[in-house]
Amino acid sequence: MNTREKILTTAAFLFQKKGYHATGLNEIIKESATPKGSLYYYFPNGKEELAEATIKLMGDKIQHNIEEELAKNNDPVQAIEELILDLARKFNEKDQENCFSIGLLALETVSISESLRKACIEVYDLWTDTYYQKLVSSGFSSEKSAELSLILQLTIEGAITISLIRNDNTMLIAAAEKIPILLKNK
Numbered sequence: 001m002n003t004r005e006k007i008l009t010t011a012a013f014l015f016q017k018k019g020y021h022a023t024g025l026n027e028i029i030k031e032s033a034t035p036k037g038s039l040y041y042y043f044p045n046g047k048e049e050l051a052e053a054t055i056k057l058m059g060d061k062i063q064h065n066i067e068e069e070l071a072k073n074n075d076p077v078q079a080i081e082e083l084i085l086d087l088a089r090k091f092n093e094k095d096q097e098n099c100f101s102i103g104l105l106a107l108e109t110v111s112i113s114e115s116l117r118k119a120c121i122e123v124y125d126l127w128t129d130t131y132y133q134k135l136v137s138s139g140f141s142s143e144k145s146a147e148l149s150l151i152l153q154l155t156i157e158g159a160i161t162i163s164l165i166r167n168d169n170t171m172l173i174a175a176a177e178k179i180p181i182l183l184k185n186k
Helices: 003-018 025-032 036-042 047-071 076-093 102-109 114-137 142-166 170-182
Strands: none
Touching (some): 003 036, 003 047, 003 102, 025 036, 076 114, 102 114, 102 142
C-alpha cells in the first residue's frame, strides 16, 4: 500500500469510527504513520479534499466488491442475496474497510460541503448502475431495472446504516431475505 492509500484508508477508518468533524488531520497522520508533509503533498487543500478522495477510494473498493459478488451467480436474486449476506458476514468481522458507510459521512457533511455531497452522489450512482446492469443482463426491462436498482441501493444502504447503529447484522440478513420478494417478477 502506497503512502497516499495508507492516508486514505486511515482517514476512512477514522471518519467511520469518530466522524468527519471529530477526526483531525494530525490524528490521521499519527494513525497512518506517514510524514505530515505527505498528507499536504497529496491533499494540499486539506481535510475536505482528503475526505472527497476517501469517499472515491472507498466507493471504488466497494464497487469492485459488488461487481465480484454479482458476477458469482447468473441468477440476480441469488447474486444480490449473496452480496447482502456477504456484507452481513463481513460486518461481524469489524474490518475497517467492510464497515465503511458513505451514508454516515454524507449525512455529517451534506450541509457544509458541496464537493463531498457530489462525491457521495457519484458513488451511489455508480453502485446503483451496477445493480441496474445486473438486472438488465438478467432479462429485466430497462424501466423495471432502473426502479429496482434504486430500491436495492436504498435497501442495502439503509440496512448497513441500521446495522451500524444497532451494532449487529440482523437488518442486513432481513434485507437479504426480502430480495426474492422484491425481484420476483421481471
